[in-house]
Amino acid sequence: EADIYQTPRYLVIGTGKKITLECSQTMGHDKMYWYQQDPGMELHLIHYSYGVNSTEKGDLSSESTVSRIRTEHFPLTLESARPSHTSQYLCASSAGVIGELFFGEGSRLTVL
Amino acid sequence: KNEVEQSPQNLTAQEGEFITINCSYSVGISALHWLQQHPGGGIVSLFMLSSGKKKHGRLIATINIQEKHSSLHITASHPRDSAVYICAVMADSNYQLIWGAGTKLIIKP
Numbered sequence: 137e138a139d140i141y142q143t144p145r146y147l148v149i150g151t152g153k154k155i156t157l158e159c160s161q162t163m164g165h166d167k168m169y170w171y172q173q174d175p176g177m178e179l180h181l182i183h184y185s186y187g188v189n190s191t192e193k194g195d196l197s198s199e200s201t202v203s204r205i206r207t208e209h210f211p212l213t214l215e216s217a218r219p220s221h222t223s224q225y226l227c228a229s230s231a232g233v234i235g236e237l238f239f240g241e242g243s244r245l246t247v248l
Numbered sequence: 249k250n251e252v253e254q255s256p257q258n259l260t261a262q263e264g265e266f267i268t269i270n271c272s273y274s275v276g277i278s279a280l281h282w283l284q285q286h287p288g289g290g291i292v293s294l295f296m297l298s299s300g301k302k303k304h305g306r307l308i309a310t311i312n313i314q315e316k317h318s319s320l321h322i323t324a325s326h327p328r329d330s331a332v333y334i335c336a337v338m339a340d341s342n343y344q345l346i347w348g349a350g351t352k353l354i355i356k357p
Contacts, residue, residue: 177349226291228291234278
């Protein structure tokens with residue numbers, strides 16, 4: 137069973153609000169990822185990290201930021217949410233350069 | 249042309265049928281992943297392979313590195329197998345994951 141957790145699972149907020157989506161894993165994995173997925177569509181990489189104090193932007197940074205101060209924690213922050221940010225956000229982790237992927241249950245965000 | 253192509257995009261079959269989902273890629277890879285996503289649910293890793301064949305229960309995954317092709321087979325399919333099946337490859341040039349668009353499978357009872 138995967139030990140990777142995302143909160144909140146569902147969130148409805150107004151335009152312009154700042155939000156942070158939390159992701160934690162207890163497997164000691166060094167690689168962590170944030171993906172955005174619209175219904176019925178493929179995953180798009182937003183940010184990734186290869187370890188503590190290492191973060192990189194993906195193809196779709198979507199005006200968001202991440203931090204990796206601790207191995208187990210990889211939060212995603214939207215400074216000013218817009219309706220175009222309405223989507224599902226999936227956090228994942230893997231061990232090593234090539235490792236099995238573990239996904240959280242996702243955070244479904246609606247921006248009004 | 250996408251670097252990872254899955255076929256078919258959609259597949260509907262009767263319970264008990266043998267299912268094959270294909271994944272072709274155009275880059276050199278270190279590994280290939282098959283994952284499953286149920287409606288409204290998270291994503292679960294089914295297989296990670298870099299050569300040959302792996303089997304888990306009714307699921308079988310094969311890969312042909314020379315042909316740059318992988319298949320996911322489901323034997324004795326069941327309605328609970330209904331999900332989106334996603335292929336992703338790890339490019340050996342930069343260790344980045346490249347995702348397929350997914351295959352939506354519906355198994356009718």
